[in-house]
Amino acid sequence: NAGVTQTPKFRILKIGQSMTLQCAQDMNHNYMYWYRQDPGMGLKLIYYSVGAGITDKGEVPNGYNVSRSTTEDFPLRLELAAPSQTSVYFCASSTDRELNSPLHFGNGTRLTVT
């Protein structure tokens, strides 16, 4: 079972560069999420999606964009990287077929912007 797969695992960007963090899940989950994890701050929700073609902002969406053209994929785009975006990014998914179903997380992408 692949579950939630994130690529790349690590990336270093220069200020102003752009990149896309990839996320794919093979569990046919309708709900998908992007979180960022900063030391001592827990996880903050960036964007989420309740199904293909539907996305919405979370707590910290500025500087990011998402799309959800298929159920499986939920890429996160950084257009103009800034040092404040140095973080560990986690993608997660869950099913909408039961209330309070657990989130399944990928192993994360560690991004450094210098």
Add this chain to the structure above:
Amino acid sequence: GNSVTQMEGPVTLSEEAFLTINCTYTATGYPSLFWYVQYPGEGLQLLLKATKADDKGSNKGFEATYRKETTSFHLEKGSVQVSDSAVYFCALSASNTGKLIFGQGTTLQVKP
């Protein structure tokens, strides 16, 4: 707004010691409450959950009881092992879209 507050870490214990990690929350309505665990280099995984007041979630020897009167969901384990060393996150869900609000995480280190 909704929020979760956890006790500051790191928590360092000897093997077989008793563990408590405090978690309190602020929420409108009746949220569901969760504990997630993160082992080094991995994503988070669900440890246990409780969906209504007085429910007790349990898994792998860990327990937590949903206390509405004190807005708390403290995590406990009677006898910790070195393999329990990880970061523990308390979280709440107050919507039907599965979105979670996380606490800041508490690092647990268990020494042999």
